[in-house]
Amino acid sequence: MxxxxxxxxxxxxxxxxxxxxxxxxxxxxxxxxxxRFEKFNGNMIPNRKKEYDSSVIFNHNxxxxxxxxxxxxxxxxxxxxxxxxxxxxxPNTNTTSTTTTTTKMTTSSSASNLNTMENxxxxxxxxxxxxxxxxxxxxxxxTHLSVSNxxxxxxxxxxxxxxxxxxxxxxxxxxxxxxxxxxxxKKFERLLNTGIHVDMESLKTLGWRGIPNRYRPMSxxxxxxxxxxxxxxxxxxxxxxxxxxxxxxxxxxxxxxxxGESDRRTLKQIQMDVxxxxxxxxxxxxxLIQDILERILYLWGIRHPSTGYVxxxxxxxxxxxxxxxxxxxxxxxxxxxxxIDPNILAMVEADSYWCLTKLLDGIQDHYTFAQPGxxxxxxxxxxxxxxxxxxxxxxxxxxxxxxITFAFRWMNxxxxxxxxxxxxxxxxxxxxxEKEGFxxxxxYVCAAFLVLWSDELKQRDFPDIMIFLxxxxxxxxxxxxxESLFSTAFYYRSLYEEAQSHLKSNNINLNNNIIKK
Amino acid sequence: MPQQGEEESEYLFKIxxxxxxxxxxxxxxxRFTRNEFTEKTKATIGVxxxxxxxxxxNKIITAxxxxxxxxxxxxxxxxxYYRGAVGAMIVYDITSxxxxxxxxxxxxxxxxxxxxxxxxxxxxNKSDLEMSREVPTKEAQAFAESNKISFLETSALxxxxxxxxxxxxLTDIFHLxxxxxxxxxxxxxxxxxxxxxxxxxxxxxxAPQLTANTxxxxxxxKGGCC
Numbered sequence: 143m144x145x146x147x148x149x150x151x152x153x154x155x156x157x158x159x160x161x162x163x164x165x166x167x168x169x170x171x172x173x174x175x176x177x178r179f180e181k182f183n184g185n186m187i188p189n190r191k192k193e194y195d196s197s198v199i200f201n202h203n204x205x206x207x208x209x210x211x212x213x214x215x216x217x218x219x220x221x222x223x224x225x226x227x228x229x230x231x232x233p234n235t236n237t238t239s240t241t242t243t244t245t246k247m248t249t250s251s252s253a254s255n256l257n258t259m260e261n262x263x264x265x266x267x268x269x270x271x272x273x274x275x276x277x278x279x280x281x282x283x284x285t286h287l288s289v290s291n292x293x294x295x296x297x298x299x300x301x302x303x304x305x306x307x308x309x310x311x312x313x314x315x316x317x318x319x320x321x322x323x324x325x326x327x328k329k330f331e332r333l334l335n336t337g338i339h340v341d342m343e344s345l346k347t348l349g350w351r352g353i354p355n356r357y358r359p360m361s362x363x364x365x366x367x368x369x370x371x372x373x374x375x376x377x378x379x380x381x382x383x384x385x386x387x388x389x390x391x392x393x394x395x396x397x398x399x400x401x402g403e404s405d406r407r408t409l410k411q412i413q414m415d416v417x418x419x420x421x422x423x424x425x426x427x428x429x430l431i432q433d434i435l436e437r438i439l440y441l442w443g444i445r446h447p448s449t450g451y452v453x454x455x456x457x458x459x460x461x462x463x464x465x466x467x468x469x470x471x472x473x474x475x476x477x478x479x480x481x482i483d484p485n486i487l488a489m490v491e492a493d494s495y496w497c498l499t500k501l502l503d504g505i506q507d508h509y510t511f512a513q514p515g516x517x518x519x520x521x522x523x524x525x526x527x528x529x530x531x532x533x534x535x536x537x538x539x540x541x542x543x544x545x546i547t548f549a550f551r552w553m554n555x556x557x558x559x560x561x562x563x564x565x566x567x568x569x570x571x572x573x574x575x576e577k578e579g580f581x582x583x584x585x586y587v588c589a590a591f592l593v594l595w596s597d598e599l600k601q602r603d604f605p606d607i608m609i610f611l612x613x614x615x616x617x618x619x620x621x622x623x624x625e626s627l628f629s630t631a632f633y634y635r636s637l638y639e640e641a642q643s644h645l646k647s648n649n650i651n652l653n654n655n656i657i658k659k
Numbered sequence: 660m661p662q663q664g665e666e667e668s669e670y671l672f673k674i675x676x677x678x679x680x681x682x683x684x685x686x687x688x689x690r691f692t693r694n695e696f697t698e699k700t701k702a703t704i705g706v707x708x709x710x711x712x713x714x715x716x717n718k719i720i721t722a723x724x725x726x727x728x729x730x731x732x733x734x735x736x737x738x739x740y741y742r743g744a745v746g747a748m749i750v751y752d753i754t755s756x757x758x759x760x761x762x763x764x765x766x767x768x769x770x771x772x773x774x775x776x777x778x779x780x781x782x783x784n785k786s787d788l789e790m791s792r793e794v795p796t797k798e799a800q801a802f803a804e805s806n807k808i809s810f811l812e813t814s815a816l817x818x819x820x821x822x823x824x825x826x827x828x829l830t831d832i833f834h835l836x837x838x839x840x841x842x843x844x845x846x847x848x849x850x851x852x853x854x855x856x857x858x859x860x861x862x863x864x865x866a867p868q869l870t871a872n873t874x875x876x877x878x879x880x881k882g883g884c885c
Contacts, residue, residue, distance in 0.1 A: 411680060411730065414680055414681040414702075415680075415681075415702050417699060418681075418699045418700060418701055418702060419701075421697075421699035421700075421701060450732070452730065452732045452733075453680070453702045453704060453728065453730045453732075453733075454702075454704050456702075509732070511732070511735060512735040512736060513732070513733075513735070513736050516736070517736065544739075546705075546736065546737070546739060547705070547706055547740070548705075550704065550705030550706070550736065550737070551704040551705045554704045554705065555704055559701065559704065605708065605710045605723060608708040609708060609709070609710075612707060612708060
């Protein structure tokens with residue numbers, strides 16, 4: 143892909159601002175780091191036909207319309223104005239306003255159309271033939287972008303003007319955000335606690351944009367398939383699984399003499415890793431939590447001999463313990479674990495074990511010999527980056543900074559080492575709501591993550607690239623940064639999913655090549 | 660081409676730090692490159708990286724240290740990290756007999772995966788934990804002598820011998836390099852050993868400036884990169 147010479151084109155810029163900040167994909171992420179987005183202008187837009195690009199806009203717009211009740215509107219600051227009307231039959235969310243000095247977007251549509259869109263959300267595809275671009279025009283002082291979809295008679299427009307910030311809207315905006323949040327909570331309440339059957343697709347659609355704390359434990363369990371979606375059988379099921387876990391524990395408590403050599407090694411490795419798991423999160427330094435983690439990891443390790451315990455799995459177990467405890471304890475971060483009812487801890491432990499098992503079932507080849515799953519993802523990431531930002535890819539190659547060197551950990555620990563722990567939990571809301579979140583979508587997230595630092599990386603030589611990527615500046619990240627990252631990842635996937643599909647299969651040759659290296 | 664901030668660096672040596680899990684590899688690296696020590700360092704996944712320049716015989720030597728993961732499962736994937744390494748530091752924990760026993764395995768791994776003439780230093784870390792010592796110094800000393808590798812006991816916690824061990828390894832490499840005649844040191848800082856036709860040090864930006872011979876070796880190794 144060539145370098146884009148039209149970096150400064152107002153159309154392209156307006157398009158990019160729109161597509162990146164569109165509430166559709168990222169949920170309106172407004173930019174607290176303006177410069178971070180500016181730098182995308184040149185590199186991220188693939189060199190494609192305008193029609194194609196605008197169909198992307200359109201799709202995003204669809205998405206944005208249908209998802210306007212997202213609580214992440216709270217992340218929009220007063221610089222952006224998005225006026226969305228007639229959404230979702232939610233009176234309180236019919237109008238959502240924020241302001242920007244440069245962009246004003248108005249989306250209107252009939253509710254029926256939007257409902258259709260919500261249903262087809264997971265099938266967003268660029269190849270959709272029903273999308274037509276009718277007008278793209280711009281002038282030096284303003285950009286007006288209008289896209290219409292003839293079958294659905296939906297039209298959207300994007301206006302870029304120099305409108306000032308309307309301070310009177312700030313209050314209204316806050317109110318709207320509150321309404322949206324409470325609506326969102328209501329939606330989860332309705333979905334999870336009424337009727338006997340939870341609709342998985344709805345849960346995934348809702349969960350993708352983040353799950354409210356109080357519904358997270360149950361949602362995760364359902365999304366992972368640990369808890370049946372039919373609530374009538376849940377209690378019985380939970381009881382049985384918890385008992386099954388308890389019954390397995392004597393394997394852990396057996397004497398060292400009875401343990402085989404390999405089990406002894408496993409236990410020793412786990413005992414070395416548990417104390418240094420999430421060392422910066424005090425909660426995980428509490429002895430009872432470390433005991434729980436040790437048992438979970440050991441039992442999982444000996445019950446999955448083809449994989450065994452692999453470093454990094456310890457990281458993956460931690461969100462479960464945290465989230466499942468939050469079902470019973472309000473302030474997990476500051477709780478004294480030794481004062482919690484042991485029965486609660488036992489339930490949390492069993493649930494965490496089973497959910498870790500479910501998670502790892504889906505990505506087991508990330509940890510088997512030679513870790514083919516991870517190598518596939520690395521190859522996939524490289525292929526993606528070549529398309530998204532070839533100049534960055536070339537620079538990395540030029541500096542001999544290989545993906546296996548800097549991105550291996552990203553795959554092995556699912557970016558948990560790079561992202562602050564509370565945000566990892568937010569990330570998992572989306573990953574769990576994806577079909578193959580931890581293997582396929584994660585690669586797009588990694589690509590977005592890498593491209594995020596494109597400017598910094600291009601100025602660095604090999605050692606500095608390595609040192610930078612070892613500790614990327616994410617310490618002060620907030621939820622909006624994660625959503626922005628997901629927005630970009632979603633966008634990449636909508637563009638490149640088909641091209642990447644060959645990498646999903648177990649491409650052994652590819653793996654062998656990497657091993658030979 | 661001299662890299663920014665490294666104008667004076669005349670040699671660049673890649674060193675891999677290997678050894679069992681939790682023997683203190685990352686803390687040795689951090690102590691050496693940043694003079695830092697963290698009691699609870701997250702287990703290294705893949706590779707961690709650090710550089711430091713020191714002066715030997717009035718020459719500036721930059722060490723490019725690759726701190727690897729200790730767990731066996733990672734070896735199949737990460738053995739590529741040895742490419743171009745001229746030095747290896749095998750670390751064991753003086754309070755763990757098994758980590759010392761496994762030094763032999765790491766030596767074999769190096770013989771299999773690394774450059775033939777890689778220089779090896781064995782380091783017994785955690786010398787501050789004398790009370791829990793399981794590996795007598797004399798035993799380790801004898802092992803090092805029989806395997807013709809350097810040896811020091813270190814403590815990343817209190818800094819004992821950390822710099823010395825890296826310096827000794829780097830000095831050994833430097834002397835080995837200096838003794839190889841004729842040695843080509845081109846103005847791009849790439850030094851080559853023509854009679855072997857291979858690049859001993861991976862430089863920050865190797866590909867463009869290398870001789871044809873070296874380049875081909877480089878590319879050959881690079882093939883199939885992920």
